[in-house]
Amino acid sequence: MSIKVKNVNYTYAEGTAYEIHALKDINLEIPDGQFIGLIGHTGSGKSTLVQHLNGLVKATSGRIYFNERDIYGENFSMKELRSKVGLVFQYPEHQLFEVDVLSDVCFGPRNLGCSQAEAEKKAREALHMVGLGAEYEKRSPFELSGGQKRRVAIAGVLAMEPQVLILDEPTAGLDPKGRDEILDQIESLQKERGITVVLVSHSMEDVARYVDRIIVMDHGEVRFDGTPKEVFRHYKELEKMGLAAPQMTYLMQGLREKGADVDADATTIEEAADAVEHWLKSK
Amino acid sequence: MVRAEGLTFYYERLDEEGNVESKKRAVDHVDLHIRPGKFIAILGHNGSGKSTLAKHINAILTPAEGTLWVDGMDTKEEEKLWDIRQDAGMVFQNPDNQIIGTVVEEDVGFGPENLGVPTDEIWKRVEESLDAVGMLKYRHHSPNKLSGGQKQRVAIAGVMAMHPRCIVLDEPTAMLDPNGRKSVIQTAQRLNREEGITIILITHYMEEVVEADHVFVMDEGRVVMEGSPRQVFSQVEELKKLRLDVPQATLLAFELQKRGVRLPDGILRNEELVDELCRLKSKM
Numbered sequence: 001m002s003i004k005v006k007n008v009n010y011t012y013a014e015g016t017a018y019e020i021h022a023l024k025d026i027n028l029e030i031p032d033g034q035f036i037g038l039i040g041h042t043g044s045g046k047s048t049l050v051q052h053l054n055g056l057v058k059a060t061s062g063r064i065y066f067n068e069r070d071i072y073g074e075n076f077s078m079k080e081l082r083s084k085v086g087l088v089f090q091y092p093e094h095q096l097f098e099v100d101v102l103s104d105v106c107f108g109p110r111n112l113g114c115s116q117a118e119a120e121k122k123a124r125e126a127l128h129m130v131g132l133g134a135e136y137e138k139r140s141p142f143e144l145s146g147g148q149k150r151r152v153a154i155a156g157v158l159a160m161e162p163q164v165l166i167l168d169e170p171t172a173g174l175d176p177k178g179r180d181e182i183l184d185q186i187e188s189l190q191k192e193r194g195i196t197v198v199l200v201s202h203s204m205e206d207v208a209r210y211v212d213r214i215i216v217m218d219h220g221e222v223r224f225d226g227t228p229k230e231v232f233r234h235y236k237e238l239e240k241m242g243l244a245a246p247q248m249t250y251l252m253q254g255l256r257e258k259g260a261d262v263d264a265d266a267t268t269i270e271e272a273a274d275a276v277e278h279w280l281k282s283k
Numbered sequence: 284m285v286r287a288e289g290l291t292f293y294y295e296r297l298d299e300e301g302n303v304e305s306k307k308r309a310v311d312h313v314d315l316h317i318r319p320g321k322f323i324a325i326l327g328h329n330g331s332g333k334s335t336l337a338k339h340i341n342a343i344l345t346p347a348e349g350t351l352w353v354d355g356m357d358t359k360e361e362e363k364l365w366d367i368r369q370d371a372g373m374v375f376q377n378p379d380n381q382i383i384g385t386v387v388e389e390d391v392g393f394g395p396e397n398l399g400v401p402t403d404e405i406w407k408r409v410e411e412s413l414d415a416v417g418m419l420k421y422r423h424h425s426p427n428k429l430s431g432g433q434k435q436r437v438a439i440a441g442v443m444a445m446h447p448r449c450i451v452l453d454e455p456t457a458m459l460d461p462n463g464r465k466s467v468i469q470t471a472q473r474l475n476r477e478e479g480i481t482i483i484l485i486t487h488y489m490e491e492v493v494e495a496d497h498v499f500v501m502d503e504g505r506v507v508m509e510g511s512p513r514q515v516f517s518q519v520e521e522l523k524k525l526r527l528d529v530p531q532a533t534l535l536a537f538e539l540q541k542r543g544v545r546l547p548d549g550i551l552r553n554e555e556l557v558d559e560l561c562r563l564k565s566k567m
Binding site: 040043176177178204205247255258 | 327328330331376454457458459460461464487490526530531532534535539542544553554561563564
């Protein structure tokens, strides 16, 4: 079970003066259960790429395989793909529309043909997964706080029981605690339920803290693909692409420039604290 | 520049007949005084009242109780409305919601045109403002081809063209990539330093607050903490309770203190922490 992207190209407005080659020969394999961070500057092609993964945009050339089946093949059901690969857009709370939270979350499973009772069961489970208890079910989604609304929107996708969850900047505009709560919940979904997560983010600190693997996009190409430590070692190249490294990478580099023999690979607070402690105790 | 006394504001919920059904207090007896030329940051969790407070500064909202003065003008005096809005400009989170022109320079000219500024003067202001935010070479571009950071800088230029004395930025970097974030914050800092414009920055990114002159922290509509960034960020545990955070260098220093490393409180920047750590190491 996996997603395989083979030689995918995508061109906007092909054959016109506005032609843009948004994806250039993308090759990727996303195995089950990974937590992936997708980073890149505005316009680097990351949103176009994730829209290919659930079939919203069709590649100009190349193939995408979901669980070994060609998604552009004749007998492949796009509807099924979209229920298995859930996409949470930026500011998903703008898409809430129902009179109460439970009905809103039921919309997805109902659309997939579930009975009302079945849909409600799935919706309750999804709300539980994002940390919203039964007391929220009958409330209007518009009365909730920003962070709560966003969790309802994420639950709406989770209720379709996806195997892969793609989130496009799920924490933009949330306060630090709200950001941590959402990312912690996503992490536990990935760890406990084995859901594959693709997190599109502009926060290098969040990416360093949560993901197993980082994919870096630049001008429609994959530039780096590796663990956070491996990728952030290239911080100077990342800066040239309009990105950055986590603050901790810069701090460790600052120590090294002063001659400190400290492990410079730390990208999170915990890792940096360990590395500094080790260095202070060393002879 | 901006002074509030007992500023209180309620969001009212109306029933079907238009009667007030319930009232929620969003800003609760806020007193503050912001001097001209300062760089001010306002922190607070979602729903703490900071955006509601900000909307009072250019009279989008007016106080239910108490008073807010902008440059000595009471925002409740309706005849002062346009003077206040010209004096205190506002930039919002989503650049796509505030750009209206089809060409960058037209968008920037919209504000002064609306104020009735003569045409020659409008073009002069457009040029100066685009230059001030580093976007002059994009003057003939279409705004929808720009990156998020560039759009936000065009939005700031649009405010600058009205010759304000104060700019309120309400989470201007929330939707931007690292480069865009940096360019917008540097622009705000430069306008403050070089043009003497009072900046009031609302943000959830603690790193952006480090260089501010003064920080206000809001919770449940009240100002619950204020001081220099160093004073405010020394209170790591209290800020966490308020759903906030501290800069990464401060957080690492705090974590090391917990592990018994003797570091001073209030470290804000990477360079300070590097220096302190090297000093400690040399004494060992």
